[in-house]
Amino acid sequence: RKRLTITAMKKMKQERNAISVVTAYDYPSAKLAEEAGIDVILVGDSLGNVVLGYDTTIPVTIDDIVYHTRAVARGAQHTFIVADMPFMTYGIGRESTLRNAAKIMQEGGAQAVKLEGGADIAEDVAALVKAGIPVMGHIGLTPQSVHQLGGYKVQGKLDQEAERLLQDAKALEEAGAFSIVLELVTEPLATLISESLSIPVIGIGAGRGCDGQVLVYHDILQYASPYFEKKFVKTYADIGSTIRHAIESYVADVKTGAFPGEEHSFQAQAKPAAVDSL
Ligand code: KIV
Numbered sequence: 001r002k003r004l005t006i007t008a009m010k011k012m013k014q015e016r017n018a019i020s021v022v023t024a025y026d027y028p029s030a031k032l033a034e035e036a037g038i039d040v041i042l043v044g045d046s047l048g049n050v051v052l053g054y055d056t057t058i059p060v061t062i063d064d065i066v067y068h069t070r071a072v073a074r075g076a077q078h079t080f081i082v083a084d085m086p087f088m089t090y091g092i093g094r095e096s097t098l099r100n101a102a103k104i105m106q107e108g109g110a111q112a113v114k115l116e117g118g119a120d121i122a123e124d125v126a127a128l129v130k131a132g133i134p135v136m137g138h139i140g141l142t143p144q145s146v147h148q149l150g151g152y153k154v155q156g157k158l159d160q161e162a163e164r165l166l167q168d169a170k171a172l173e174e175a176g177a178f179s180i181v182l183e184l185v186t187e188p189l190a191t192l193i194s195e196s197l198s199i200p201v202i203g204i205g206a207g208r209g210c211d212g213q214v215l216v217y218h219d220i221l222q223y224a225s226p227y228f229e230k231k232f233v234k235t236y237a238d239i240g241s242t243i244r245h246a247i248e249s250y251v252a253d254v255k256t257g258a259f260p261g262e263e264h265s266f267q268a269q270a271k272p273a274a275v276d277s278l
């Protein structure tokens with residue numbers, strides 16, 4: 001199968017062919033997502049929450065992202081991979097921003113980067129695009145700004161806020177972003193933004209009117225994620241219980257001696273010389 005391109009994604013929007021995106025953070029998750037036919041994999045900085053156990057995405061470093069992106073790239077060699085630029089690795093001067101994005105692509109092996117922010121980072125986006133780096137925007141609830149936003153709440157409920165989000169989306173498109181993520185935005189506003197842009201809008205907690213959807217791997221699988229009970233998440237499996245039960249059975253087998261059995265054991269014919277001297 002062939003890796004999707006940003007042109008193909010734009011065409012999918014025109015043809016109302018929904019784009020499916022899931023996060024992945026390592027070789028097995030990426031391999032399974034690719035085998036399942038996912039369109040795009042996002043190495044989200046949500047790995048800070050669901051893989052590294054932090055409360056927010058703020059502690060995630062560029063090295064964390066590069067390390068996880070490399071594993072994902074090995075697991076999904078035919079899937080378009082977007083990787084998040086972590087907190088404070090962009091918007092801190094043009095040269096640093098470019099170098100950090102380049103690192104994610106060259107060392108990590110991503111095909112594109114994602115940045116949080118709207119009009120305020122549009123110049124950075126334009127510079128990255130000019131340098132040949134495909135950029136995905138991310139507006140609405142932007143977790144790297146959680147302390148500034150005052151919590152994880154739905155964005156765009158007030159007229160003024162909604163107007164700003166629409167302007168941010170347009171600014172990102174004008175700056176050359178190939179797509180944007182809209183997180184935790186009311187359905188009417190997300191639909192309006194999707195209809196106002198020619199680039200694909202990927203929603204998470206943004207309702208039915210977007211051009212595609214993204215969810216976090218650990219959330220949809222109930223894989224030790226603290227977030228799978230969120231309203232906007234649909235769970236498709238209970239991997240957490242499956243794993244816990246499997247390990248409980250293993251522990252019990254070790255305690256009772258049911259494992260290892262004869263079939264797991266190697267019967268040596270040879271007798272060590274030392275045995276004779278016992
Ligand atoms: O880090 C992440 O997983 C994300 C998605 C939720 C869009 O940014």
Ligand code: NA
Binds near residue numbers: 044045046057084
């Ligand atoms: Na993210």
